[in-house]
Amino acid sequence: MSRYIVRRLLQTIPLLFIISLIIFILMQNMGDPIATMGGRRATRPEDRERLTRQLGLDRPIYTQYLYWLIGNDWAKFDADGDGVPESPGTRQGVLRGDFGTSMINRGKPVWEVIWERVPNTLLLMVAAEIVIILFSVLIGVYSALHQYSLADNVITAVTFIGYSMPIFFIALLSIYIFSINFKRWGLPYLPAVGMFDPQVGKTPGQVAKHMILPVFSIAFISLAAYSRYIRSTMLEVMNEDYIRTARAKGLKGRSVIIVHALKNASLPIVTVVGLDFAFLLSGAVVTERIFAWPGMGRLFLDHVSRSDVPVVMGILMLLAVTVIVFQIITDVFYAWLDPRIRYD
Amino acid sequence: MNRKKYLPWMILLLITALALAACGSTAPAEPVDDSASDTSDAAPVAEEAEAPAESTEYEDRKVATFIWTQEFDTLSPLYTGMWFVTITFDLWNAPAWAFNDDDLPEPRLVTEMPSLENGGISDDGRTITLNLRDDIKWSDGTPITANDFAFTFEMIMDPANIVQSTYPYDNIASVTAVDDQTVVMTFDEPFAPWMTLWRYVLPEHVLRPVFDAEGTLDAAAWNLAPTVGAGPFVFSEWESGSYARFVRNENYYGERPAIDEIFIRFVPDDASQTAALVTGDGDLGTFIPYSDIPTLEDAGVKVMSVPSGYNEGWYFYFGENGHPALQDLNVRKAIALAFDRAALSEDLLLGLTQPAATMWDNMPYNDPTLEPWPYDPEEAKRLLDEAGWVDSNDDGTRDKDGVELILSHGTTIREIRQDAQAVAQQQLAEVGIGLDIQSYDADIFFGGMSDGGPVASGELDISEWSDGPSVYPDPDHYYWYCSEIPTDDYPDGGNWQRLCDETLDSLFTLQTTQTDFAERQATFHEITRYMFDNVIWLGLWQDPDLWAVSNRLQNVEISGASPFYNVAEWDIQN
Numbered sequence: 001m002s003r004y005i006v007r008r009l010l011q012t013i014p015l016l017f018i019i020s021l022i023i024f025i026l027m028q029n030m031g032d033p034i035a036t037m038g039g040r041r042a043t044r045p046e047d048r049e050r051l052t053r054q055l056g057l058d059r060p061i062y063t064q065y066l067y068w069l070i071g072n073d074w075a076k077f078d079a080d081g082d083g084v085p086e087s088p089g090t091r092q093g094v095l096r097g098d099f100g101t102s103m104i105n106r107g108k109p110v111w112e113v114i115w116e117r118v119p120n121t122l123l124l125m126v127a128a129e130i131v132i133i134l135f136s137v138l139i140g141v142y143s144a145l146h147q148y149s150l151a152d153n154v155i156t157a158v159t160f161i162g163y164s165m166p167i168f169f170i171a172l173l174s175i176y177i178f179s180i181n182f183k184r185w186g187l188p189y190l191p192a193v194g195m196f197d198p199q200v201g202k203t204p205g206q207v208a209k210h211m212i213l214p215v216f217s218i219a220f221i222s223l224a225a226y227s228r229y230i231r232s233t234m235l236e237v238m239n240e241d242y243i244r245t246a247r248a249k250g251l252k253g254r255s256v257i258i259v260h261a262l263k264n265a266s267l268p269i270v271t272v273v274g275l276d277f278a279f280l281l282s283g284a285v286v287t288e289r290i291f292a293w294p295g296m297g298r299l300f301l302d303h304v305s306r307s308d309v310p311v312v313m314g315i316l317m318l319l320a321v322t323v324i325v326f327q328i329i330t331d332v333f334y335a336w337l338d339p340r341i342r343y344d
Numbered sequence: 345m346n347r348k349k350y351l352p353w354m355i356l357l358l359i360t361a362l363a364l365a366a367c368g369s370t371a372p373a374e375p376v377d378d379s380a381s382d383t384s385d386a387a388p389v390a391e392e393a394e395a396p397a398e399s400t401e402y403e404d405r406k407v408a409t410f411i412w413t414q415e416f417d418t419l420s421p422l423y424t425g426m427w428f429v430t431i432t433f434d435l436w437n438a439p440a441w442a443f444n445d446d447d448l449p450e451p452r453l454v455t456e457m458p459s460l461e462n463g464g465i466s467d468d469g470r471t472i473t474l475n476l477r478d479d480i481k482w483s484d485g486t487p488i489t490a491n492d493f494a495f496t497f498e499m500i501m502d503p504a505n506i507v508q509s510t511y512p513y514d515n516i517a518s519v520t521a522v523d524d525q526t527v528v529m530t531f532d533e534p535f536a537p538w539m540t541l542w543r544y545v546l547p548e549h550v551l552r553p554v555f556d557a558e559g560t561l562d563a564a565a566w567n568l569a570p571t572v573g574a575g576p577f578v579f580s581e582w583e584s585g586s587y588a589r590f591v592r593n594e595n596y597y598g599e600r601p602a603i604d605e606i607f608i609r610f611v612p613d614d615a616s617q618t619a620a621l622v623t624g625d626g627d628l629g630t631f632i633p634y635s636d637i638p639t640l641e642d643a644g645v646k647v648m649s650v651p652s653g654y655n656e657g658w659y660f661y662f663g664e665n666g667h668p669a670l671q672d673l674n675v676r677k678a679i680a681l682a683f684d685r686a687a688l689s690e691d692l693l694l695g696l697t698q699p700a701a702t703m704w705d706n707m708p709y710n711d712p713t714l715e716p717w718p719y720d721p722e723e724a725k726r727l728l729d730e731a732g733w734v735d736s737n738d739d740g741t742r743d744k745d746g747v748e749l750i751l752s753h754g755t756t757i758r759e760i761r762q763d764a765q766a767v768a769q770q771q772l773a774e775v776g777i778g779l780d781i782q783s784y785d786a787d788i789f790f791g792g793m794s795d796g797g798p799v800a801s802g803e804l805d806i807s808e809w810s811d812g813p814s815v816y817p818d819p820d821h822y823y824w825y826c827s828e829i830p831t832d833d834y835p836d837g838g839n840w841q842r843l844c845d846e847t848l849d850s851l852f853t854l855q856t857t858q859t860d861f862a863e864r865q866a867t868f869h870e871i872t873r874y875m876f877d878n879v880i881w882l883g884l885w886q887d888p889d890l891w892a893v894s895n896r897l898q899n900v901e902i903s904g905a906s907p908f909y910n911v912a913e914w915d916i917q918n
Contacts, residue, residue: 031787032795037508039425040654042790042813043824045836047509051794052836054506081505087504106423107563116584175619183623192619193626195586198407198607199918292611292620294585299642302415302585302612307787 001335003327012324017142019320020094023313024065033057033103033307054079055103068100068313069093094317100310104303110314114299118281119193121295124288125280127211128218133273136223140230141262144238155227163224171217178213193292214291218284229272233265240264267337274330278323365466405604406916408897411617411626415585415610420567421544422499422507433544434908435606438488438574440474443905445650447817449539450909452598453480453488453574460859469859474527474542478738483571483578483593486549490521495548504560512540512815534857536864540815547572548761554778569647574832576601576912585610602915617893621645627894627916630907634693634760645894649696651706652904653812654887656761658753659799660880663842667805669749674731676879680717682724682775683768692763696890699881703811703874709819709868714876716883724775735776742776750778754798755808757783764808764884765859779806793835800830800840807840810887819868824852841880846872854871 014138034051037043052058072089079087092098099110163261175192182189246256285297303311335341413543414428442447449457455475458464465471480488497519517530550572570579577590590606611617618636620626622643637647660670669675699716733742733749743748744909755761762783769779791797799807814820823838827851830837851871858864893900898915
């Protein structure tokens with residue numbers, strides 16, 4: 001197993017290099033970072049020329065990539081535009097742990113920009129994932145045990161309505177109902193945006209209250225897939241011989257379902273959940289935008305829209321590493337759960 | 345471990361995460377006036393503060409919540425051109441003068457506005473003297489002096505700082521601090537737009553040590569956490585993606601603000617902004633979609649329309665490789681007459697604005713006799729016939745010498761612009777003009793020629809966007825000069841429409857040197873008349889800033905140039 005893990009980790013090195021190269025080249029065609037620096041007006045020509053030179057955007061793509069990778073503290077730059085390079089570079093490059101500074105949040109290190117958002121994203125996404133897993137297990141098991149009953153059909157219909165709806169619709173609809181209309185009807189209403197009420201302060205209660213609608217929106221559209229998956233694996237397991245044997249031995253129904261059936265039915269789910277965890281870090285772009293949740297999804301969108309190459313590269317590389325690591329963890333965990341699987 | 349054991353751990357994890365997320369902010373904090381923190385290497389975006397144990401006292405505070413649809417990029421005036429940031433300078437920084445809701449200057453740091461009469465402006469217009477008040481001070485108690493002005497100029501012009509723009513300071517020859525209260529500016533040529541200067545001043549006592557130590561201000565902590573300011577409010581904290589707080593500046597030299605705190609919440613989605621304003625989660629919002637105005641008004645939210653110099657319009661491409669039809673004045677007139685912009689304003693913009701005649705609508709520099717082109721499709725057809733553009737091949741589109749009258753039209757992906765594009769396409773088709781419409785993300789649309797920006801590269805016959813003067817309320821414009829036409833040697837030129845008109849060129853050059861208001865106004869009347877008659881730019885609608893103000897906020901006056909010029913007088917009902 002350890003040889004397998006080492007081999008997988010070594011494979012990630014060329015993989016990450018190729019990913020970074022492709023993303024960097026794609027980023028160059030996404031837009032002009034100088035274009036939006038003028039605010040509501042186009043950037044003035046004199047400023048455009050100067051900023052392009054000072055930010056090193058006049059260099060060929062391969063040079064820019066090289067600087068991103070290994071830094072530019074060995075090169076000199078023409079800061080004042082007199083044609084003579086005189087200012088030394090300051091970047092150390094990704095290979096030396098320096099992802100550079102944001103072009104938008106000028107002077108702010110990329111990792112600082114990213115890490116400020118990670119806790120918020122994890123809070124939202126882990127809470128949503130817990131809700132999704134808990135409810136999908138409950139719904140999936142219930143549906144499997146009451147196959148084709150009225151409740152099963154109703155649950156199936158509702159979860160599929162959620163599944164078929166775009167998340168922006170669910171999110172805006174939930175704001176319209178639980179925020180705007182509840183307030184209009186004089187009922188206790190939920191906050192529409194943000195993480196807390198400034199009049200009260202950022203307390204755990206406030207944060208929890210502000211999480212309700214975004215977590216509900218994310219969970220609602222994901223419940224169908226998970227619950228149907230659990231339902232089908234449960235149905236499959238419930239027809240196995242060892243379940244019949246357990247029942248014949250006189251075990252209680254709950255014990256048969258939880259200890260024998262659900263445990264075995266949840267094996268394939270580990271793969272799905274494991275891959276999901278990798279994407280938790282990427283946040284929920286639409287949900288975070290609508291509910292003004294300060295997470296990674298919004299960060300990505302904000303910086304892509306202004307072609308902030310260093311920050312976008314940082315986010316995408318972080319996600320690439322996370323996906324690869326969680327894939328390895330999932331494989332290892334799966335082998336640990338199911339002794340029949342051998343990687344060596 | 346069985347599932348029963350999992351659940352409590354997961355719940356515990358969630359509670360811990362909630363507690364952690366709630367840590368680090370955000371109880372009411374007193375203004376931070378420890379300048380030492382600004383010179384440190386770290387960049388403390390958010391000040392640490394204890395969470396409120398008892399919220400009663402906090403709830404008695406007067407907190408006004410603003411909703412911003414774009415988050416700050418930085419707060420340093422040196423490094424940003426973002427409108428959502430620059431308008432906050434009146435909250436926390438120190439403009440030498442602000443503009444009231446009639447766009448007239450009101451002295452702030454200066455004792456009076458410099459003029460020829462009071463000797464503040466020299467007879468040749470090349471020297472301007474600012475006399476500063478003797479009671480002005482930064483939020484940490486340090487006096488604001490002429491040295492701060494000279495330092496600000498030095499930092500803007502020093503190439504070691506990668507500043508967002510050097511305009512309009514690149515027109516100044518020197519800034520000298522004669523004494524603590526006297527700033528003297530000299531110019532090589534008279535500079536009419538001098539009032540666009542000094543919208544902010546940098547605290548030298550905070551930033552000079554950083555510059556001396558690091559050789560640049562690019563990474564100064566003050567950029568992201570300007571804890572020393574000079575406005576009625578002072579920066580308190582900024583949590584990335586979430587909010588920024590400004591609390592009352594107890595050292596403010598002017599009237600004591602009635603509000604304790606301005607809380608700016610970043611809500612990127614338009615619909616969510618509207619929801620927040622309706623539910624009372626926000627007291628002030630801007631850039632609200634026209635379509636949401638009825639909803640806001642039904643909820644008791646007041647909508648204020650404030651002209652800020654912007655007008656939405658069409659820029660025609662006059663380059664040699666452009667469509668030949670656009671070189672013909674009759675065709676441009678026909679386009680103006682064939683597009684019912686009054687109906688557009690009425691239907692798409694709910695009648696809250698009106699067609700623009702020129703780029704200077706709602707400014708005293710616009711020739712007051714000008715009226716927008718009327719909707720007259722029959723006259724448009726006659727002009728096109730007269731110009732020789734007829735539908736000779738019966739395909740529904742006019743043509744001449746084998747060239748079809750189909751024009752490419754591009755704009756950004758803003759919804760209202762795409763709607764306007766569709767309407768224009770339909771109406772121009774009725775007089776035989778085809779419109780090939782396209783839309784782009786803003787960073788692509790406004791990209792430079794070397795980046796393949798469609799407007800800068802001359803790929804579009806007609807481009808649409810909203811623009812105003814270089815720095816409102818000054819009327820100056822930079823991109824109508826022949827010298828600004830982009831070339832291989834000068835790819836960054838701003839004259840994307842490739843218009844080289846000597847009359848216009850000389851008029852624009854003349855106005856920049858006219859420090860006398862009446863003379864400059866007369867020149868601009870000539871400019872606006874000339875551009876209107878020759879349909880050099882076609883106005884679609886006046887594009888005022890829309891502000892949504894809750895009924896809790898009182899005494900709110902908003903200016904187009906300095907939206908928060910009287911924010912110290914604002915009050916809020918809890």
